[in-house]
Amino acid sequence: MKVPLPAAPAADAILMAERLKRAAGCVDDALDALLSGLSLEPRLVAAMKHGTLAGGKRVRPALVLETAALFGPPASGLVEAAAALELIHAFSLVHDDLPAMDDDALRRGQPTVHIAYDEASAILAGDGLHALAFALLSGGQTAELDPALRLDLIDALARGTLSMISGQMRDLAAEGRFATERPALTLEGVVGIQSEKTGALIAAAVDIGARIGGAGQDERRALGDYAARLGLAFQISDDLLDIAATAEEAGKATGKDAGAGKGTFVSLLGEDGATARLEEEIAAGLAALARLPAPAPFHAWLIGEMKGRRR
Amino acid sequence: MKVPLPAAPAADAILMAERLKRAAGCVDDALDALLSGLSLEPRLVAAMKHGTLAGGKRVRPALVLETAALFGPPASGLVEAAAALELIHAFSLVHDDLPAMDDDALRRGQPTVHIAYDEASAILAGDGLHALAFALLSGGQTAELDPALRLDLIDALARGTLSMISGQMRDLAAEGRFATERPALTLEGVVGIQSEKTGALIAAAVDIGARIGGAGQDERRALGDYAARLGLAFQISDDLLDIAATAEEAGKATGKDAGAGKGTFVSLLGEDGATARLEEEIAAGLAALARLPAPAPFHAWLIGEMKGRRR
Numbered sequence: 001m002k003v004p005l006p007a008a009p010a011a012d013a014i015l016m017a018e019r020l021k022r023a024a025g026c027v028d029d030a031l032d033a034l035l036s037g038l039s040l041e042p043r044l045v046a047a048m049k050h051g052t053l054a055g056g057k058r059v060r061p062a063l064v065l066e067t068a069a070l071f072g073p074p075a076s077g078l079v080e081a082a083a084a085l086e087l088i089h090a091f092s093l094v095h096d097d098l099p100a101m102d103d104d105a106l107r108r109g110q111p112t113v114h115i116a117y118d119e120a121s122a123i124l125a126g127d128g129l130h131a132l133a134f135a136l137l138s139g140g141q142t143a144e145l146d147p148a149l150r151l152d153l154i155d156a157l158a159r160g161t162l163s164m165i166s167g168q169m170r171d172l173a174a175e176g177r178f179a180t181e182r183p184a185l186t187l188e189g190v191v192g193i194q195s196e197k198t199g200a201l202i203a204a205a206v207d208i209g210a211r212i213g214g215a216g217q218d219e220r221r222a223l224g225d226y227a228a229r230l231g232l233a234f235q236i237s238d239d240l241l242d243i244a245a246t247a248e249e250a251g252k253a254t255g256k257d258a259g260a261g262k263g264t265f266v267s268l269l270g271e272d273g274a275t276a277r278l279e280e281e282i283a284a285g286l287a288a289l290a291r292l293p294a295p296a297p298f299h300a301w302l303i304g305e306m307k308g309r310r311r
Numbered sequence: 312m313k314v315p316l317p318a319a320p321a322a323d324a325i326l327m328a329e330r331l332k333r334a335a336g337c338v339d340d341a342l343d344a345l346l347s348g349l350s351l352e353p354r355l356v357a358a359m360k361h362g363t364l365a366g367g368k369r370v371r372p373a374l375v376l377e378t379a380a381l382f383g384p385p386a387s388g389l390v391e392a393a394a395a396l397e398l399i400h401a402f403s404l405v406h407d408d409l410p411a412m413d414d415d416a417l418r419r420g421q422p423t424v425h426i427a428y429d430e431a432s433a434i435l436a437g438d439g440l441h442a443l444a445f446a447l448l449s450g451g452q453t454a455e456l457d458p459a460l461r462l463d464l465i466d467a468l469a470r471g472t473l474s475m476i477s478g479q480m481r482d483l484a485a486e487g488r489f490a491t492e493r494p495a496l497t498l499e500g501v502v503g504i505q506s507e508k509t510g511a512l513i514a515a516a517v518d519i520g521a522r523i524g525g526a527g528q529d530e531r532r533a534l535g536d537y538a539a540r541l542g543l544a545f546q547i548s549d550d551l552l553d554i555a556a557t558a559e560e561a562g563k564a565t566g567k568d569a570g571a572g573k574g575t576f577v578s579l580l581g582e583d584g585a586t587a588r589l590e591e592e593i594a595a596g597l598a599a600l601a602r603l604p605a606p607a608p609f610h611a612w613l614i615g616e617m618k619g620r621r622r
Contacts, residue, residue, distance in 0.1 A: 041479035043484060094472035095438060100430035119411035120483055123434065127406060128476045130438065134445045138462050147458035151449050154465060164438045172431055237527035247538060307537035 015139050016301035023065045023082070024058035030083045034136065040128070047117045047125035048132070051094040052087065055108040059302070060085040060205040064296040067223060077142030081153055084133040085205045088161050091129035092201075094122055096168060110239065118169025133157065145212070153208050160204030167196025173264055174310075185263030190209035198238075199231030206230075226299060229285030233306040236278040239264040241309055243271065280304060327612035334376045334393070335369035342393045345447065351439070357438035358428045359443070361404040363398065365433075366419040370545075371396040371516040371615070377609040378520025378534060387524050388453035392464055396516045399472050405433055407479060439611025444468065449486040456523070464519050471515030476542060485574055496574030502543065508551075510542030517541075521557035533602040540596030544617040547589040552620055553580065576599040593617060 035049050053282075059142040061082030068078050097104040097112040098119060105115050113120035126153045136142070137154050170193045173177070174185060206227040210220045243266055285303040346360050362472040372393030379389050390486045408415040416426050425433035447453070448465045456464075481504045483489070485496060517538040521531045554577055576585040590607060596614040 031463060038473075040473060041480040041484070043489060044477050044480040091438075095434055098434060100434060118489070120488065121480065123406055123409060123411060127402075127437075127441065127459060128473060130441055131469050131472040135473060138465035138469055147462055150462055151458055154445060154449035158442050158449055161442040162349075162351060162439060162446060165435050165442060166355050169352040169355040169432065169435050172435075173352070177431065178354060178429070182503050236420075242537050 005117075005253050010285060012297065013301065016298055019066070019298055020057065020059075020062050020302070023062035024056075025084050026065070026079060027058050027086055028053065030079050031086060034132070034224065038132075043117070044124055044128055047113050047121045048063050048128050050116050050128060051113045051122075051260060052090040054110045056086075056090075060089050060201060062298075063105050063202065063205040063227075063302075064209040064212070066296075067206050067215075069209075070214035070292065070294065070296055070299075071210070071213030071219075072145040076144035077150075077207075078212055080136050080141045081208055082205075083206065083214060084136045084153075084157060086203065087129045087133035087136065088157060088164075089201060091126045091133070092161075092164055092168070094126040094129065096124055101168075101172070124175060130161070149211060152211055156211070157229055158205050160200045163196045163200030164198075167193055167198070167200065185268065186238055187268050190263045190265060190268060194235040195228065198235045199228055202231040202234065203227040219292060220289050225288035225291075226303070228283050229281045230289060230299075230303050233281040233285065233303055236265045236274055237306040237309045238280065239266045240271065240274055240278070242266070254286075274276075278306060323608065324612060327609055330377070330609055331368065331370075331373050331613070333358075334373035335367075337376070338369050338372040338391060338393050338397055339364065340361045341383075341390050342397060345394065345443070349443075350471065353431060354428070355435055355439055357434045358424050359439050361421075361427050361431075362424045362436050362440060363401040365421045367397075367401075369393050369397060371400050371512060371611075373515065373539075374613075375520040375523070376515040377607075378526075379519050379524035380520075381603065381605065381607055381610075382521070382524030382526055387455035387600075388461075389523055391452040392519055392523060393516075394520065395447045395464075395468060396512065398440045398447065399468060400512060402437045402444070402473055403479070405437040409433055412479075412483070425598060441472070460522060463522055467515050467518050469523070471511045474507045474511030475509075478504055478509070478511065480484075481521075496579065498576075498579050501574045501576060505543060505546040505560055506539065507545045510539055512522035512543040513545065514538040530603055533599050536599035536602075537596050537607075537614070540592045540599060540616050541617075544589055544592040544596065544614055547576045547585055548617040548620045549593065551582065551585055552591070553577070590619060 031052055034053065035045060038045050038048075061080060064082035064085055065074070065078060068075065093107060094113045097107055098114055104112055106112065109300050110116075112122070113125050117125070134154060134157070137150060137157065142150055142153075145238055174189065174193060196211075206223050207220065210223050215223065242264070265277060269277055282303050286300055342363055343360075346356060346363065349356050349359075375393035375396055376385070376389060379385065379424055404418060407413050407425045409425055410419055415423055417423065421427075424436050428436070445465060445468070448461060448468065455462075480493070485500065485504060514535060517534050518531065521534050526534065553575070576588060580588055593614050597611055600610055
């Protein structure tokens, strides 16, 4: 008698990772075509491409695609909406990496835009990616979607972007960058900062997917709760990764957050406490998904993966 | 017998200047209310206010309001569309003033955002103003406008913003900032740069006003031609102002463009040549306005004022 292998979960994980890769490939193609078709100053386009096409898991656009897919076959304009999310994410990374901000020379193992080009080009490339996201949603490429829906998507994206920017400012303040107004580092404060900084755009991605898919109010609420948990799980796992990884493994400078005296889940809860909190967030995210009328295997896998990132 | 005074033109000019001030006041109020109502990190909001509310003639929003007014009474959402234009303009100034860009410490006689706050705050404030412009056009405040029209406005604004950013990159390249690729300084090149850098947002302002007003194709074309002339006239008069004004009068560092070895209308055409070209642009702008079915006294006055800026 053969010993049965635990084949099902492993096969599922492979399948889901494959789905994430497929979504990423699809969005990468759309972004490449979009950026290559721009009639703008070539140095600007090159710097925008460097900030967008140099890898990345494409979690946010995958959430747009997979959330819409929960409610039906892909609508026209869906890939463009997913690409718009990634453009906003890319713009935020290009600006966050600047010397005046987080001062990072490496991202995904590659030189950041201000290193590969220069600071002025990085500022403008970030600005260009930001504007392009809105041009993409308002222009011809998403024209088959209902105009009122398109406005809702733009509104969700603009609001998510504002929250993300606000969260980045709060994060810098929490680091003590603005000497006179360093807030006390409480767990509540860190949750608040990360909900804005990381959570808002993840929430926007899920909500934009849900709106395009035509989700009802209850479904959008359940997905919103899931997205909030996913955002926190993502950040906690990032904090854990930050203490665990070597610079080589992570492809970027690590141990920096602790060095900056920044409040993180790990500095406030300890490694074990942060791991426990991560598991709580994952469980709560899965519970939110259970309120949906049908299973959401990709979403369940993705939030579970936040544990797997800890190497 | 009394000698008749040339009362009409002078009175007109006063009236038009009053209209510009009224438009500015109206947009300032809208911007102040909008920014004060934001639930974002207070330092971010304060830096965004500093970059927006510290003066400025509000030419772009006035163009939105006055262009729409050519075609009928003010529509709901018009002031918000005008404010969105100013938010994009303000974001571009905050970023252009950064040390890595034009490195200006003064703007309108006040410390620039990165001086009053710091570089990181200025980068984020610019990003916040940028996102807020799109949130304003897609959110509830312009809800009474037709959704398809609102999408057109967002598209026009996003495209104008992209061109403006591209023009700024070309301008830095023309300064020789990126040593390997300094283009030859031709008049055609300078016209091209300025049409993007200054012209695109002025054109977007006029077109957005025309679309809200319900202008027809011919009227939009005439106004587009006017806007292109106005943008160039504005830039030529800026170049002339740059050599003529003292730092105190202009409220910002002057003579900088010439110092940077930058191609300007003055460096390429000389002061007299640039003045002649300015007059040509004004005449062509007035000719474009003459193609409209009714007079456009504000627009005619505004382009004529480009001469008056030379003190």
